[in-house]
Amino acid sequence: MSADLELAPAxxxxxxxxxxxxxxxxxxxxxxxxxxxxxxxxxxDRVNHHTFQPLLYQVATAGLSAPQIAAPIRHILRSQKxxxxxxxxxxxxxxxxxxxxxxxAEIGFDYLxxxxxxxxxxxxxxxxxxxxxxxxxxxxxxxIRRRIxxxxxxxxxxxxxxxxxAWLTFAVIGGxxxxxxxxGTLAEIARHxxxxxxxxxxxxxxxxxxxxxxxxxxNTYPKSLSLKAEQxxxxxxxxxxxxxxxxxxxxxxxxxxMNDRTLGxxxxxxxxxxxxxxxxxxxxxxxxxxxxxxLPGALDKIGRVLVxxxxxxxxxxxxxxxxxxxxxxxxxxxxxxxxxxxxQMGAYAARAIAQRVGEKGSRASTFAPFRYRDRGALATIGxxxxxxxxxGDLRLSGLPAWWTxxxxxxxxxIGFRNRITTLVDWLWAYLTYQRHARLILADRTxxxxxxxxx
Amino acid sequence: MSADLELAPAxxxxxxxxxxxxxxxxxxxxxxxxxxxxxxxxxxDRVNHHTFQPLLYQVATAGLSAPQIAAPIRHILRSQKxxxxxxxxxxxxxxxxxxxxxxxAEIGFDYLxxxxxxxxxxxxxxxxxxxxxxxxxxxxxxxIRRRIxxxxxxxxxxxxxxxxxAWLTFAVIGGxxxxxxxxGTLAEIARHxxxxxxxxxxxxxxxxxxxxxxxxxxNTYPKSLSLKAEQxxxxxxxxxxxxxxxxxxxxxxxxxxMNDRTLGxxxxxxxxxxxxxxxxxxxxxxxxxxxxxxLPGALDKIGRVLVxxxxxxxxxxxxxxxxxxxxxxxxxxxxxxxxxxxxQMGAYAARAIAQRVGEKGSRASTFAPFRYRDRGALATIGxxxxxxxxxGDLRLSGLPAWWTxxxxxxxxxIGFRNRITTLVDWLWAYLTYQRHARLILADRTxxxxxxxxx
Numbered sequence: 037m038s039a040d041l042e043l044a045p046a047x048x049x050x051x052x053x054x055x056x057x058x059x060x061x062x063x064x065x066x067x068x069x070x071x072x073x074x075x076x077x078x079x080x081d082r083v084n085h086h087t088f089q090p091l092l093y094q095v096a097t098a099g100l101s102a103p104q105i106a107a108p109i110r111h112i113l114r115s116q117k118x119x120x121x122x123x124x125x126x127x128x129x130x131x132x133x134x135x136x137x138x139x140x141a142e143i144g145f146d147y148l149x150x151x152x153x154x155x156x157x158x159x160x161x162x163x164x165x166x167x168x169x170x171x172x173x174x175x176x177x178x179x180i181r182r183r184i185x186x187x188x189x190x191x192x193x194x195x196x197x198x199x200x201x202a203w204l205t206f207a208v209i210g211g212x213x214x215x216x217x218x219x220g221t222l223a224e225i226a227r228h229x230x231x232x233x234x235x236x237x238x239x240x241x242x243x244x245x246x247x248x249x250x251x252x253x254x255n256t257y258p259k260s261l262s263l264k265a266e267q268x269x270x271x272x273x274x275x276x277x278x279x280x281x282x283x284x285x286x287x288x289x290x291x292x293x294m295n296d297r298t299l300g301x302x303x304x305x306x307x308x309x310x311x312x313x314x315x316x317x318x319x320x321x322x323x324x325x326x327x328x329x330x331l332p333g334a335l336d337k338i339g340r341v342l343v344x345x346x347x348x349x350x351x352x353x354x355x356x357x358x359x360x361x362x363x364x365x366x367x368x369x370x371x372x373x374x375x376x377x378x379x380q381m382g383a384y385a386a387r388a389i390a391q392r393v394g395e396k397g398s399r400a401s402t403f404a405p406f407r408y409r410d411r412g413a414l415a416t417i418g419x420x421x422x423x424x425x426x427x428g429d430l431r432l433s434g435l436p437a438w439w440t441x442x443x444x445x446x447x448x449x450i451g452f453r454n455r456i457t458t459l460v461d462w463l464w465a466y467l468t469y470q471r472h473a474r475l476i477l478a479d480r481t482x483x484x485x486x487x488x489x490x
Numbered sequence: 491m492s493a494d495l496e497l498a499p500a501x502x503x504x505x506x507x508x509x510x511x512x513x514x515x516x517x518x519x520x521x522x523x524x525x526x527x528x529x530x531x532x533x534x535d536r537v538n539h540h541t542f543q544p545l546l547y548q549v550a551t552a553g554l555s556a557p558q559i560a561a562p563i564r565h566i567l568r569s570q571k572x573x574x575x576x577x578x579x580x581x582x583x584x585x586x587x588x589x590x591x592x593x594x595a596e597i598g599f600d601y602l603x604x605x606x607x608x609x610x611x612x613x614x615x616x617x618x619x620x621x622x623x624x625x626x627x628x629x630x631x632x633x634i635r636r637r638i639x640x641x642x643x644x645x646x647x648x649x650x651x652x653x654x655x656a657w658l659t660f661a662v663i664g665g666x667x668x669x670x671x672x673x674g675t676l677a678e679i680a681r682h683x684x685x686x687x688x689x690x691x692x693x694x695x696x697x698x699x700x701x702x703x704x705x706x707x708x709n710t711y712p713k714s715l716s717l718k719a720e721q722x723x724x725x726x727x728x729x730x731x732x733x734x735x736x737x738x739x740x741x742x743x744x745x746x747x748m749n750d751r752t753l754g755x756x757x758x759x760x761x762x763x764x765x766x767x768x769x770x771x772x773x774x775x776x777x778x779x780x781x782x783x784x785l786p787g788a789l790d791k792i793g794r795v796l797v798x799x800x801x802x803x804x805x806x807x808x809x810x811x812x813x814x815x816x817x818x819x820x821x822x823x824x825x826x827x828x829x830x831x832x833x834q835m836g837a838y839a840a841r842a843i844a845q846r847v848g849e850k851g852s853r854a855s856t857f858a859p860f861r862y863r864d865r866g867a868l869a870t871i872g873x874x875x876x877x878x879x880x881x882g883d884l885r886l887s888g889l890p891a892w893w894t895x896x897x898x899x900x901x902x903x904i905g906f907r908n909r910i911t912t913l914v915d916w917l918w919a920y921l922t923y924q925r926h927a928r929l930i931l932a933d934r935t936x937x938x939x940x941x942x943x944x
Binding site for chain 2: 103186454457460461476
């Protein structure tokens with residue numbers, strides 16, 4: 037272990053060290069699960085905050101401010117005396133020598149819990165990333181917010197009609213929960229929030245397109261709810277294009293290939309189409325964070341780790357992988373990449389390690405495999421529009437699903453203060469259609485340049 | 491006028507155009523003052539939001555989120571039908587041809603109100619800027635926040651004792667209101683907010699230095715209040731260094747020259763001193779925004795425009811300059827650079843133009859010179875500590891001044907919603923010492939690089 041990360045109280049040096057990489061839902065649940073265990077916990081993350089990912093789209097669409105959906109990791113864990121939080125990015129794992137390698141240091145571990153989750157995947161077209169940002173982090177959300185707001189500002193200033201229309205066209209690629217949320221909220225902003233604020237353009241003439249490669253949106257949901265979601269999107273003003281495969285993304289727009297599928301037959305005729313859109317958002321592909329490639333063992337086709345039923349890596353039973361980074365099946369079905377599953381996995385790994393440590397030395401002891409308990413699924417579409425599958429296969433859509441969604445999400449927000457101000461903002465937005473966080477924050481380089489002018 | 495900025499409704503083309511550059515307190519007051527005038531108002535700003543500058547230091551020190559102290563300019567002016575808002579940076583003024591020049595367009599004017607305010611001035615040492623950011627915009631505030639929080643994170647990871655001490659040393663240069671606010675709040679964070687969150691460092695051992703070149707802090711206030719402010723700072727744990735002239739700022743710290751001034755005599759002996767501080771904040775020098783240099787007429791030594799008593803530029807009576815960009819004396823005293831003065835100047839220019847336009851053509855008509863009505867001055871130092879001079883020369887310090895400051899500032903915050911959530915946050919912070927916005931948001935380039943790793 038490098039001197040850079042020397043661990044403090046000497047008296048505790050005998051306790052085994054558990055390193056947790058990533059403080060999302062899975063990593064935090066693991067850390068909390070170890071609070072009474074006789075271990076030293078080190079939580080390592082690239083950023084200083086835990087992000088409440090289900091509300092990221094609200095930051096991206098200016099409905100909430102960044103601090104409302106995020107809290108410093110060390111603040112969350114402040115009273116857990118056996119946990120220490122370090123800011124830093126893990127570069128690789130040395131599984132044999134039980135070390136996490138950072139750019140400028142190494143951390144030895146007795147147990148490791150890897151919970152770094154997923155990142156964007158552009159189907160091998162990495163150059164699309166600059167034109168179509170994805171939504172995984174707070175920085176992503178602020179970048180998307182900047183682009184959306186800037187597009188309306190440009191449209192107001194541009195005299196050319198075609199150019200103006202392109203600035204007022206928003207293409208969201210991918211009809212999963214994130215794509216649906218972004219498209220629905222964008223339509224709401226254009227129709228309601230920006231009313232009366234522009235003099236040249238009419239924001240309600242903005243086009244919002246949702247481009248989905250498959251035959252329906254929200255394809256992990258029951259078919260009936262997919263259809264309901266599609267109808268609710270259309271009611272909000274979103275143009276939903278199904279069977280639309282993206283073939284190119286550039287600074288000016290998106291090219292797609294439409295599969296004109298006649299159901300019941302096998303005829304598929306493809307036609308290409310070009311969409312001039314200055315704002316393109318990516319909600320289509322995801323892949324494992326690259327750290328997974330430095331672990332021993334097999335990966336699935338998007339790079340997730342194929343773990344044993346105990347979430348351990350075959351042959352390395354001191355290493356657990358939890359959360360979205362895991363590829364695991366249960367009763368023939370993939371465990372879904374949702375917050376509940378991540379929390380359950382984190383808590384499971386913590387229990388397993390606590391049990392091992394408690395049994396002192398008998399490292400070969402076994403424990404029951406991880407079981408995912410399904411808590412249902414919720415996806416919001418926009419104001420008063422959502423779909424939900426609750427335990428017992430109760431299906432909701434429209435307003436009841438929206439209220440369920442709202443209260444579940446605000447209830448699980450970390451921090452009491454956040455809940456109050458978030459509720460105030462939500463209520464305010466609901467009554468007035470206003471979104472309070474409509475700030476274009478320049479990135480630093482641009483700002484410096486403009487300060488130099490002239 | 492370029493086609494790029496063609497003005498919309500043809501029926502109104504006969505009305506004179508008033509261009510306002512900058513939507514700070516002065517610019518917004520001018521725009522609002524023209525709401526009933528038979529003119530077309532164009533408000534041009536480099537950013538899309540009005541910033542409530544007196545609370546910027548709270549964003550910099552993670553007490554408030556950016557959207558709580560800022561609102562989109564076009565939202566503020568949405569119901570003023572004769573106003574349109576454009577996002578863009580003015581490069582220069584063509585006073586003779588009555589045009590504002592942008593990078594990509596030109597805007598013709600019949601009347602012009604310049605309200606671009608001040609920016610940082612590093613006494614000619616522009617290379618200090620990268621090491622010691624100043625606090626004028628929301629982007630500045632977010633950069634300062636990032637540096638402060640990152641310093642504590644680094645200190646927690648560094649093993650070398652001297653290096654750790656340098657990360658835990660914060661030097662604020664300049665003992666005016668901004669410097670006093672930053673230093674006081676930094677001390678509060680170190681002593682109270684971060685308690686229990688670190689395992690290696692004790693944040694309350696952090697040193698906060700306030701370096702002031704003159705003989706007292708808050709030198710525009712009565713001497714008795716300067717002394718009170720100094721005492722309150724010291725009580726909060728700030729080391730106040732007076733007569734400390736900065737001679738160098740670099741990545742590792744600050745060099746100063748201390749004038750060991752024995753009052754009453756003329757002996758001054760200087761000695762130099764080096765302060766190792768990884769976080770240095772600039773609150774010392776300001777200068778006029780560069781647009782002032784493209785205006786006709788004389789400037790003062792920090793580049794502010796020397797205007798006639800009617801705030802017009804001598805010889806160009808269609809051009810008004812208002813707010814902090816103006817250098818003007820009243821009864822032998824400089825009109826101070828405070829929000830009240832800026833608002834009064836903006837409103838004055840609007841009245842003057844409305845009067846001219848009302849009198850149709852008699853452009854030579856005169857009006858009474860601008861008179862600044864003093865509303866007092868308030869500076870906050872930290873929790874329960876502030877100083878105030880109210881009209882009638884009522885002087886307050888400590889808790890009464892702090893409450894006055896708090897309510898005056900929240901009352902003037904734009905937007906009812908902002909007032910509610912800001913009060914909730916303030917109350918929360920007051921009761922728990924917590925600051926909810928402690929997020930380190932990477933700048934985009936860093937983020938992309940770290941995503942590429944490995």
